[in-house]
Amino acid sequence: MFTERNISPSIFLSVPHDAPQFVAEIMDKGLHQWTLQRIVHLLDQDSINSILCLPIGNVSHPDRIVWPWCANGLYSAKSGYHLIHALRNVSMSNGGQSSHCVNPLVWKEIWKIVTLPKIRVFCWRIVSKALATRLNLCKRRVNVNPICPLCNDQVESKEHLLFLCPWVKMVRFCSTFNYRVNPQSFTTFDQWFKSLIQMKFPSSLDKRNFLTKISFLLWFIWKARCRFIFDGCKPEPIHVLQMANSAARDFLEACLPSISIGITNREVLPAQPLWSPPRLGWYKVNSDGAWKSNKAAGLGVIIRNSEGAFCGGLAEGKVCQSALATEADAVLSGLNLALSLHHRKVMVETDSRVVKFGISGNYGNRAWSILPILLEIRRMETLFDSVEWCWIPRNKNRAAHMAASIGIATVHRVTWLNQPPPSLVRVLVSDGLPCPPVM
Incomplete structure (x- = not known):
């Protein structure tokens, strides 16, 4: 169990017995900020x-x-049950047992593959050891011969079925992927997939298309194996490869035309304004956050009136625990800026659903982890005449996103009252609305 004000015990190992008073002296409750001047010489940067x-x-x-x-x-009893088993598996792994732990990056990247949903599930089944290979069936005490029915030489593990079986080697040899599997260094499917996603590609588009084609190839290898088991049709490597390539190409052309022909997002500009102005007499506050894994964060805020004119903005760099906390801090900074500019009726737009619903009192999706920020936002809301909360997709929040990108590269807060930087002007103009010219 943790409390919402939980403080890592490794930070305050040398705190005296009057710890509550000591902690109170290094925080500014009014400004909701930490004042570490007294102890900064005692701590490293991570602390x-x-x-x-x-x-x-x-x-x-x-x-x-x-x-x-x-x-x-x-x-919940279910979460407690899963936690106990997870800790038991970790304990077994540390004790030198044969348990195998899949890297979390593999699970995440599998669901990000641009492919058919059934193929993503198929890849998940491979990693989850849920594929009905003969070896897996034997481990589940099914009375079946574990030897591969196609080569009659090795046991049919998922690695053998998809990579090491002689007929599958012929499929890879004939492919144009320019990628070869080294049997001597091949270990498990998840290790292979991890090395695949860490390969260097000329662009993210090339990587995405490559993973799409690989996923279709694995799927058609599995289908060819199943046709041999149930229908007796011996697989032909060239035919399997042609079917996989054709299906992948058709999928990319039908579902992702801009990706398949190599058009970048920069070239596909919207014909209509993405941002819409608020009602007459209101101000719209767009906020966004940018976060890196080293806890460096950038906050971005843009304020515009009912005519779409730029009325203020800021970019600020700070340290945040998570991307979610960064998004919430950006909303809070937007309210503070609007209040300082005496805007009494504001519509706040964020592209974070968790923050938007958390402000409304829904603390699911780990919104409880930013509850202190949410409560401060609720307090700030009472200082305005009217506040409306809106969620928008990321492509309608580009100006605030650009400001957040500027903020993550700054040390102190930068505020613009009437003249934003040139990089931000270009984004504002692309929304089809008025913006101050570049000086």
């Missing part, structure tokens, strides 16, 4: 960043116990 990442909310609210292994922060 400083860990402290600065902790949000300071309204201290009048009592602490609340949350269960971090559930998205809503509430304990």
Whole structure:
């Protein structure tokens, strides 16, 4: 269990016995900021960043116990069961057992492959050891010969079936992928897939198309094997390769025409404005956050009126615990900027559904982890005459995204009241709305 104000014990190992008073002296409750001047010489940079990442909310609210292994922060017997088994597997792995742990990156990248949904599920089944190879069937005590029925030489594991069987080697040899599997260094499917996604490609488009074609090839190898088992049709490597290539090409041309012909997003400009102005007398506040795994973050805010004219903006660099906390901090910065400019009726747009629903009181999808920021946003909301909250897709939030990109490269806050930087002007103009000219 953790509390919402949980502080890593490794940070305050040398804190005196009056720890609550000590912690209170290094935080500014009014500004909701940490003041570490007294102890900065005692800490390394990682510890400083860990402290600065902790949000300071309204201290009048009592602490609340949350269960971090559930998205809503509430304990369930199912999550406890899975946690116990996960810890047991880790313990077995540390004890030198034969358990194999799949890298989380593999699970994430499998669901990001641009391919048919059934092929993504097929790839997931391979990694999950749920593919009905003869070796897996024998392990589940099914009375079947574990030897590969196609070569009658090796046991039919998923690695043998998809990579090492002689007829599959012929498929790869005839392919134009310019990629070869080394049997001596080949270990498991997930290790191979991890090395695949870490390969260097000329562009993200090339990598995406390559993974699409690989996924179709694996699928058609499996289908050819199943036709041999159930229909007695011996697979022909050239025919299997041609069918896989044709299916992948048709999929890319039908579902992703801009990707298949190599058109970049820069070349496909929208014909209509992506951003829409608010009602007369209102101001629209667009916010966005940019976050890196080293906890470096950038906040971006853009304010425009009912005529679409630029009325203010900011870019700020800071340290945040997560991408979600960055998005919430960006919303809070937007409210502070609008309040300082005396805008009393605002419509706040964010491209984070979790933050938007969290402000409304829905703390699912780990919104409980940013509850102090959400409560501060709710407090700030009472200082305006009217506030409306909207979620928008990312392509309608490009100006704030550009400001956040500027913020992640800055050290201090940069505020623009009437003249944004040239890079931001170009994005604002592309929305089809008025913007100050570049000076």
